Amino acid sequence: xxxxxxxxxxxxxxxxxxxxxxxxxxxxxxxxxxxxxxxxxxxxxxxxxxxxxxxxxxxxxxxxxxxxxxxxxxxxxxxxxxxxxxxxxxxxxxxxxxxxxxxxxxxxxxxxxxxxxxxxxxxxxxxxxxxxxxxxxxxxxxxxxxxxxxxxxxxxxxxxxxxxxxxxxxxxxxxxxxxxxxxxxxxxxxxxxxxxxxxxxxxxxxxxxxxxxxxxxxxxxxxxxxxxxxxxxxxxxxxxxxxxxxxxxxxxxxxxxxxxxxxxxxxxxxxxxxxxxxxxxxxxxxxxxxxxxxxxxxxxxxxxxxxxxxxxxxxxxxxxxxxxxxxxxxxxxxxxxxxxxxxxxxxxxxxxxxxxxxxxxxxxxxxxxxxxxxxxx
Numbered sequence: 022x023x024x025x026x027x028x029x030x031x032x033x034x035x036x037x038x039x040x041x042x043x044x045x046x047x048x049x050x051x052x053x054x055x056x057x058x059x060x061x062x063x064x065x066x067x068x069x070x071x072x073x074x075x076x077x078x079x080x081x082x083x084x085x086x087x088x089x090x091x092x093x094x095x096x097x098x099x100x101x102x103x104x105x106x107x108x109x110x111x112x113x114x115x116x117x118x119x120x121x122x123x124x125x126x127x128x129x130x131x132x133x134x135x136x137x138x139x140x141x142x143x144x145x146x147x148x149x150x151x152x153x154x155x156x157x158x159x160x161x162x163x164x165x166x167x168x169x170x171x172x173x174x175x176x177x178x179x180x181x182x183x184x185x186x187x188x189x190x191x192x193x194x195x196x197x198x199x200x201x202x203x204x205x206x207x208x209x210x211x212x213x214x215x216x217x218x219x220x221x222x223x224x225x226x227x228x229x230x231x232x233x234x235x236x237x238x239x240x241x242x243x244x245x246x247x248x249x250x251x252x253x254x255x256x257x258x259x260x261x262x263x264x265x266x267x268x269x270x271x272x273x274x275x276x277x278x279x280x281x282x283x284x285x286x287x288x289x290x291x292x293x294x295x296x297x298x299x300x301x302x303x304x305x306x307x308x309x310x311x312x313x314x315x316x317x318x319x320x321x322x323x324x325x326x327x328x329x330x331x332x333x334x335x336x337x338x339x340x341x342x343x344x345x346x347x348x349x350x351x352x353x354x355x356x357x358x359x360x361x362x363x364x365x366x367x368x369x370x371x372x373x374x375x376x377x378x379x380x381x382x383x384x385x386x387x388x389x390x391x392x393x394x395x396x397x398x
Contacts, residue, residue, distance in 0.1 A: 059110055062103045064161040067154045072143040075136055083116055083133035104134045112140045151214035159211035160353065162204055164189050164197055168356050175360040185357045194357050213246060216299065219388050220247055223330065224254045226387035230328065230395065231255040231295065238262040238293035238320065240286055241301040244273050251297065252278055262291045286313050290320040299330040303354055304362040307373065314377030314396070321398045332364045333384060333392040343389050370394050
Protein backbone atom coordinates (compact mmCIF):
# COMPACT_ATOMS: atom_id res chain seq x y z
CA UNK A 22 0.00 0.00 0.00
CA UNK A 23 1.99 3.01 -1.25
CA UNK A 24 1.85 6.35 0.53
CA UNK A 25 -0.66 8.92 -0.76
CA UNK A 26 0.48 11.29 -3.50
CA UNK A 27 1.98 14.62 -2.52
CA UNK A 28 -0.93 16.50 -4.10
CA UNK A 29 -3.53 14.48 -2.22
CA UNK A 30 -1.58 14.85 1.01
CA UNK A 31 -1.30 18.63 0.69
CA UNK A 32 -4.99 18.90 -0.16
CA UNK A 33 -5.96 16.84 2.90
CA UNK A 34 -3.92 19.01 5.25
CA UNK A 35 -5.25 22.18 3.67
CA UNK A 36 -8.83 21.02 4.01
CA UNK A 37 -8.32 20.12 7.66
CA UNK A 38 -6.89 23.57 8.34
CA UNK A 39 -9.28 25.80 6.38
CA UNK A 40 -12.72 24.18 6.52
CA UNK A 41 -13.41 24.93 10.20
CA UNK A 42 -15.37 27.67 11.84
CA UNK A 43 -13.81 29.35 14.88
CA UNK A 44 -16.11 27.32 17.13
CA UNK A 45 -15.06 24.08 15.44
CA UNK A 46 -11.41 25.08 15.75
CA UNK A 47 -11.81 25.69 19.47
CA UNK A 48 -13.52 22.33 19.86
CA UNK A 49 -10.71 20.65 17.93
CA UNK A 50 -8.14 22.23 20.24
CA UNK A 51 -10.17 21.11 23.27
CA UNK A 52 -9.98 17.57 21.91
CA UNK A 53 -6.23 17.81 21.37
CA UNK A 54 -5.65 19.18 24.87
CA UNK A 55 -7.60 16.31 26.42
CA UNK A 56 -6.26 13.59 24.14
CA UNK A 57 -4.11 12.12 26.92
CA UNK A 58 -7.37 10.63 28.22
CA UNK A 59 -7.44 8.18 25.30
CA UNK A 60 -4.18 6.23 25.81
CA UNK A 61 -4.61 6.38 29.58
CA UNK A 62 -8.15 4.96 29.35
CA UNK A 63 -6.87 2.31 26.96
CA UNK A 64 -4.09 1.37 29.36
CA UNK A 65 -6.56 1.20 32.24
CA UNK A 66 -9.01 -1.18 30.52
CA UNK A 67 -6.12 -3.45 29.48
CA UNK A 68 -4.82 -3.58 33.05
CA UNK A 69 -8.37 -4.41 34.17
CA UNK A 70 -8.56 -7.31 31.69
CA UNK A 71 -11.57 -5.86 29.86
CA UNK A 72 -10.65 -6.88 26.26
CA UNK A 73 -10.01 -10.49 27.31
CA UNK A 74 -13.25 -10.60 29.33
CA UNK A 75 -15.30 -9.41 26.37
CA UNK A 76 -13.48 -11.55 23.81
CA UNK A 77 -13.77 -14.73 25.94
CA UNK A 78 -12.09 -16.98 23.42
CA UNK A 79 -13.93 -15.50 20.44
CA UNK A 80 -17.42 -14.99 21.88
CA UNK A 81 -17.13 -11.18 21.77
CA UNK A 82 -20.53 -10.99 23.43
CA UNK A 83 -21.54 -7.42 24.29
CA UNK A 84 -21.13 -6.87 28.03
CA UNK A 85 -22.06 -4.03 30.33
CA UNK A 86 -19.60 -2.57 32.81
CA UNK A 87 -21.41 -4.28 35.67
CA UNK A 88 -21.18 -7.63 33.86
CA UNK A 89 -17.44 -7.17 33.35
CA UNK A 90 -16.68 -6.19 36.94
CA UNK A 91 -16.96 -8.50 39.96
CA UNK A 92 -20.42 -8.85 41.47
CA UNK A 93 -21.17 -6.20 44.06
CA UNK A 94 -18.84 -3.57 42.59
CA UNK A 95 -19.86 -0.26 44.16
CA UNK A 96 -19.90 1.88 40.98
CA UNK A 97 -19.63 0.28 37.50
CA UNK A 98 -20.31 3.67 35.93
CA UNK A 99 -16.62 4.57 36.33
CA UNK A 100 -15.62 1.76 33.96
CA UNK A 101 -18.55 2.57 31.69
CA UNK A 102 -17.21 6.10 31.21
CA UNK A 103 -13.84 4.72 30.06
CA UNK A 104 -15.58 2.35 27.67
CA UNK A 105 -17.72 5.12 26.19
CA UNK A 106 -14.62 7.21 25.48
CA UNK A 107 -12.93 4.27 23.77
CA UNK A 108 -16.09 3.46 21.85
CA UNK A 109 -15.96 7.01 20.48
CA UNK A 110 -12.46 6.13 19.25
CA UNK A 111 -13.55 2.90 17.58
CA UNK A 112 -11.99 0.46 20.07
CA UNK A 113 -15.37 -0.84 21.25
CA UNK A 114 -18.80 -0.89 19.69
CA UNK A 115 -21.65 0.23 21.93
CA UNK A 116 -25.27 -0.93 22.03
CA UNK A 117 -27.95 0.40 24.35
CA UNK A 118 -31.19 -0.89 25.77
CA UNK A 119 -33.72 0.73 28.10
CA UNK A 120 -35.83 -0.70 30.87
CA UNK A 121 -38.56 0.79 33.01
CA UNK A 122 -38.60 0.48 36.78
CA UNK A 123 -41.67 0.24 38.98
CA UNK A 124 -41.97 3.98 38.54
CA UNK A 125 -43.14 4.30 34.89
CA UNK A 126 -41.57 7.75 34.64
CA UNK A 127 -38.09 6.36 35.31
CA UNK A 128 -36.12 4.48 32.68
CA UNK A 129 -32.66 2.96 32.89
CA UNK A 130 -30.26 2.81 29.96
CA UNK A 131 -27.89 -0.15 29.85
CA UNK A 132 -24.83 0.14 27.65
CA UNK A 133 -23.04 -2.96 26.41
CA UNK A 134 -19.69 -3.06 24.67
CA UNK A 135 -18.03 -5.45 22.22
CA UNK A 136 -14.63 -5.32 20.53
CA UNK A 137 -14.34 -3.77 17.08
CA UNK A 138 -11.66 -4.81 14.57
CA UNK A 139 -9.40 -2.25 16.27
CA UNK A 140 -10.22 -3.63 19.71
CA UNK A 141 -9.49 -7.19 18.63
CA UNK A 142 -5.83 -6.27 18.22
CA UNK A 143 -5.76 -6.19 22.04
CA UNK A 144 -6.43 -9.94 22.41
CA UNK A 145 -3.95 -12.71 21.51
CA UNK A 146 -4.20 -14.12 18.01
CA UNK A 147 -1.06 -16.21 17.44
CA UNK A 148 0.54 -19.02 19.40
CA UNK A 149 2.81 -16.60 21.28
CA UNK A 150 -0.06 -15.17 23.31
CA UNK A 151 1.15 -11.64 22.52
CA UNK A 152 -1.05 -8.85 21.22
CA UNK A 153 -1.06 -5.10 20.77
CA UNK A 154 -2.18 -4.86 24.41
CA UNK A 155 1.46 -5.37 25.38
CA UNK A 156 2.47 -2.58 22.99
CA UNK A 157 0.03 -0.22 24.74
CA UNK A 158 1.27 -1.23 28.19
CA UNK A 159 4.91 -0.89 27.16
CA UNK A 160 4.35 2.67 25.96
CA UNK A 161 2.62 3.76 29.15
CA UNK A 162 4.81 2.47 31.95
CA UNK A 163 5.50 5.05 34.64
CA UNK A 164 9.12 5.60 33.58
CA UNK A 165 8.09 6.30 29.97
CA UNK A 166 5.14 8.52 30.84
CA UNK A 167 7.42 10.60 33.08
CA UNK A 168 9.47 11.61 30.02
CA UNK A 169 6.69 13.43 28.16
CA UNK A 170 6.55 16.63 30.25
CA UNK A 171 10.21 17.16 29.29
CA UNK A 172 9.70 16.86 25.53
CA UNK A 173 10.32 20.57 25.00
CA UNK A 174 13.83 20.07 26.39
CA UNK A 175 14.64 17.93 23.34
CA UNK A 176 14.03 21.07 21.24
CA UNK A 177 16.05 23.35 23.50
CA UNK A 178 18.97 20.91 23.81
CA UNK A 179 18.75 18.45 20.88
CA UNK A 180 22.29 17.15 21.41
CA UNK A 181 21.76 16.42 25.09
CA UNK A 182 20.09 13.46 26.79
CA UNK A 183 16.68 12.41 25.48
CA UNK A 184 13.65 13.25 27.68
CA UNK A 185 13.47 9.68 29.04
CA UNK A 186 16.99 9.89 30.45
CA UNK A 187 16.35 13.38 31.82
CA UNK A 188 13.28 12.11 33.67
CA UNK A 189 14.94 8.94 34.97
CA UNK A 190 18.15 10.08 36.68
CA UNK A 191 20.18 9.94 33.45
CA UNK A 192 19.39 6.27 32.71
CA UNK A 193 18.70 5.69 28.97
CA UNK A 194 15.74 3.54 27.95
CA UNK A 195 17.72 0.48 26.90
CA UNK A 196 19.69 0.53 30.16
CA UNK A 197 16.39 0.81 32.03
CA UNK A 198 15.08 -2.30 30.28
CA UNK A 199 18.31 -4.08 31.12
CA UNK A 200 17.88 -3.37 34.82
CA UNK A 201 14.12 -3.89 35.14
CA UNK A 202 13.26 -7.47 34.17
CA UNK A 203 9.50 -6.93 34.30
CA UNK A 204 9.69 -3.86 32.04
CA UNK A 205 11.94 -5.77 29.66
CA UNK A 206 9.47 -8.65 29.46
CA UNK A 207 6.64 -6.23 28.63
CA UNK A 208 8.81 -4.69 25.92
CA UNK A 209 9.67 -8.09 24.42
CA UNK A 210 6.01 -9.14 24.39
CA UNK A 211 5.13 -5.81 22.79
CA UNK A 212 7.66 -6.34 20.03
CA UNK A 213 6.37 -9.88 19.46
CA UNK A 214 2.80 -8.65 19.23
CA UNK A 215 3.75 -6.07 16.61
CA UNK A 216 6.17 -8.34 14.74
CA UNK A 217 4.01 -11.40 14.16
CA UNK A 218 1.38 -9.81 11.86
CA UNK A 219 4.05 -7.84 10.02
CA UNK A 220 6.20 -10.91 9.46
CA UNK A 221 3.20 -12.75 8.04
CA UNK A 222 2.64 -9.85 5.62
CA UNK A 223 6.36 -9.77 4.75
CA UNK A 224 6.55 -13.47 4.01
CA UNK A 225 3.32 -13.44 2.01
CA UNK A 226 4.43 -10.49 -0.11
CA UNK A 227 8.22 -10.75 -0.14
CA UNK A 228 9.05 -14.36 0.72
CA UNK A 229 10.41 -14.94 -2.76
CA UNK A 230 13.00 -12.24 -2.08
CA UNK A 231 14.83 -14.66 0.24
CA UNK A 232 14.99 -17.52 -2.25
CA UNK A 233 18.46 -18.63 -3.18
CA UNK A 234 19.87 -17.39 0.14
CA UNK A 235 21.73 -20.14 2.00
CA UNK A 236 22.77 -18.11 5.07
CA UNK A 237 20.61 -15.31 6.46
CA UNK A 238 21.86 -12.94 9.17
CA UNK A 239 19.30 -11.17 11.35
CA UNK A 240 20.90 -8.02 12.79
CA UNK A 241 19.33 -7.04 16.09
CA UNK A 242 17.31 -10.25 16.07
CA UNK A 243 16.85 -10.48 19.86
CA UNK A 244 15.34 -13.93 20.55
CA UNK A 245 15.59 -15.05 16.91
CA UNK A 246 11.80 -15.33 16.56
CA UNK A 247 11.65 -13.42 13.25
CA UNK A 248 14.54 -15.43 11.83
CA UNK A 249 12.76 -18.64 12.79
CA UNK A 250 9.59 -17.49 11.00
CA UNK A 251 11.55 -16.70 7.84
CA UNK A 252 13.38 -20.04 7.85
CA UNK A 253 10.15 -21.95 8.41
CA UNK A 254 8.65 -20.37 5.28
CA UNK A 255 11.82 -20.28 3.12
CA UNK A 256 13.38 -23.78 3.22
CA UNK A 257 16.30 -22.81 0.96
CA UNK A 258 17.85 -21.00 3.94
CA UNK A 259 20.03 -23.64 5.58
CA UNK A 260 21.61 -21.49 8.27
CA UNK A 261 20.37 -18.54 10.27
CA UNK A 262 22.62 -16.27 12.30
CA UNK A 263 20.85 -14.34 15.04
CA UNK A 264 23.16 -11.39 15.73
CA UNK A 265 22.64 -9.09 18.70
CA UNK A 266 24.44 -7.82 21.79
CA UNK A 267 26.10 -10.61 23.81
CA UNK A 268 23.80 -10.21 26.82
CA UNK A 269 20.74 -10.33 24.53
CA UNK A 270 21.64 -13.52 22.66
CA UNK A 271 22.72 -15.12 25.94
CA UNK A 272 19.01 -15.37 26.80
CA UNK A 273 17.89 -16.47 23.32
CA UNK A 274 16.30 -19.93 23.15
CA UNK A 275 17.75 -22.75 21.00
CA UNK A 276 16.32 -22.73 17.47
CA UNK A 277 16.97 -25.46 14.91
CA UNK A 278 19.36 -24.23 12.23
CA UNK A 279 20.10 -20.94 14.02
CA UNK A 280 23.36 -19.80 15.60
CA UNK A 281 23.11 -17.05 18.18
CA UNK A 282 26.09 -14.72 17.79
CA UNK A 283 26.92 -11.84 20.10
CA UNK A 284 28.71 -8.73 18.92
CA UNK A 285 28.53 -5.04 18.12
CA UNK A 286 26.97 -3.99 14.80
CA UNK A 287 29.01 -0.78 14.89
CA UNK A 288 32.20 -2.84 14.63
CA UNK A 289 31.34 -5.72 12.33
CA UNK A 290 28.49 -7.98 11.23
CA UNK A 291 28.69 -11.73 10.45
CA UNK A 292 28.88 -12.64 6.77
CA UNK A 293 25.91 -14.14 4.98
CA UNK A 294 24.21 -14.35 1.62
CA UNK A 295 21.64 -11.80 2.81
CA UNK A 296 21.07 -9.66 5.90
CA UNK A 297 17.73 -8.94 7.52
CA UNK A 298 16.94 -6.29 10.11
CA UNK A 299 13.68 -4.93 11.49
CA UNK A 300 13.18 -1.63 13.28
CA UNK A 301 16.90 -1.14 13.90
CA UNK A 302 17.78 2.07 12.05
CA UNK A 303 15.06 4.27 13.54
CA UNK A 304 16.77 4.87 16.87
CA UNK A 305 20.15 5.89 15.40
CA UNK A 306 21.56 9.10 13.91
CA UNK A 307 22.33 9.39 10.21
CA UNK A 308 26.06 8.87 10.83
CA UNK A 309 25.37 5.82 12.99
CA UNK A 310 23.00 4.39 10.36
CA UNK A 311 25.67 4.85 7.70
CA UNK A 312 28.14 2.92 9.88
CA UNK A 313 25.65 0.07 10.35
CA UNK A 314 24.90 -0.04 6.63
CA UNK A 315 28.60 0.01 5.71
CA UNK A 316 29.20 -2.97 7.99
CA UNK A 317 26.29 -4.75 6.34
CA UNK A 318 27.76 -3.96 2.92
CA UNK A 319 31.14 -5.39 3.98
CA UNK A 320 29.49 -8.58 5.24
CA UNK A 321 27.69 -9.31 1.96
CA UNK A 322 28.99 -10.94 -1.24
CA UNK A 323 28.66 -9.17 -4.58
CA UNK A 324 24.99 -9.30 -5.50
CA UNK A 325 24.00 -9.86 -1.87
CA UNK A 326 21.17 -7.87 -0.35
CA UNK A 327 20.16 -6.22 2.88
CA UNK A 328 16.43 -6.35 3.68
CA UNK A 329 15.66 -3.62 6.23
CA UNK A 330 12.11 -3.22 7.51
CA UNK A 331 11.51 0.24 8.90
CA UNK A 332 8.71 2.79 9.27
CA UNK A 333 8.92 5.21 6.33
CA UNK A 334 7.34 8.64 6.69
CA UNK A 335 5.76 10.34 3.66
CA UNK A 336 7.41 13.37 2.10
CA UNK A 337 4.20 15.38 2.49
CA UNK A 338 2.18 15.57 5.68
CA UNK A 339 -1.46 14.49 5.55
CA UNK A 340 -4.18 13.56 8.03
CA UNK A 341 -4.46 9.84 7.30
CA UNK A 342 -4.26 7.30 10.12
CA UNK A 343 -1.05 5.92 8.58
CA UNK A 344 0.75 9.26 8.58
CA UNK A 345 -0.42 10.10 12.07
CA UNK A 346 0.76 6.74 13.41
CA UNK A 347 4.17 7.19 11.76
CA UNK A 348 4.68 10.76 12.97
CA UNK A 349 3.47 9.91 16.47
CA UNK A 350 5.96 7.05 16.60
CA UNK A 351 8.70 9.42 15.44
CA UNK A 352 8.05 11.64 18.46
CA UNK A 353 7.94 8.57 20.72
CA UNK A 354 11.44 7.66 19.48
CA UNK A 355 12.60 11.24 20.07
CA UNK A 356 11.22 11.22 23.61
CA UNK A 357 12.14 7.72 24.75
CA UNK A 358 15.17 6.46 22.84
CA UNK A 359 17.14 9.11 20.99
CA UNK A 360 16.43 12.74 20.26
CA UNK A 361 18.64 12.44 17.16
CA UNK A 362 17.10 9.11 16.21
CA UNK A 363 14.28 9.51 13.73
CA UNK A 364 11.93 7.97 11.25
CA UNK A 365 12.94 8.75 7.69
CA UNK A 366 11.47 9.17 4.24
CA UNK A 367 12.13 6.80 1.37
CA UNK A 368 14.62 9.25 -0.15
CA UNK A 369 16.50 9.59 3.11
CA UNK A 370 16.85 5.81 3.34
CA UNK A 371 18.00 5.70 -0.29
CA UNK A 372 20.77 8.25 0.38
CA UNK A 373 21.92 6.40 3.50
CA UNK A 374 22.35 3.25 1.41
CA UNK A 375 24.26 5.04 -1.34
CA UNK A 376 26.57 6.60 1.26
CA UNK A 377 27.27 3.10 2.61
CA UNK A 378 28.21 1.72 -0.81
CA UNK A 379 25.03 0.00 -1.94
CA UNK A 380 24.20 0.47 -5.61
CA UNK A 381 20.64 -0.83 -5.72
CA UNK A 382 17.64 0.28 -3.67
CA UNK A 383 13.90 -0.17 -3.73
CA UNK A 384 11.10 0.34 -1.21
CA UNK A 385 8.21 -2.12 -1.09
CA UNK A 386 5.02 -1.24 0.79
CA UNK A 387 3.42 -4.45 2.08
CA UNK A 388 2.26 -3.21 5.46
CA UNK A 389 0.51 -0.07 6.68
CA UNK A 390 3.34 0.78 9.09
CA UNK A 391 6.61 -0.84 7.96
CA UNK A 392 8.15 -0.66 4.51
CA UNK A 393 10.59 -3.24 3.13
CA UNK A 394 13.81 -1.50 2.09
CA UNK A 395 15.93 -3.66 -0.19
CA UNK A 396 19.57 -2.62 -0.60
CA UNK A 397 21.66 -4.51 -3.18
CA UNK A 398 25.45 -4.68 -3.28
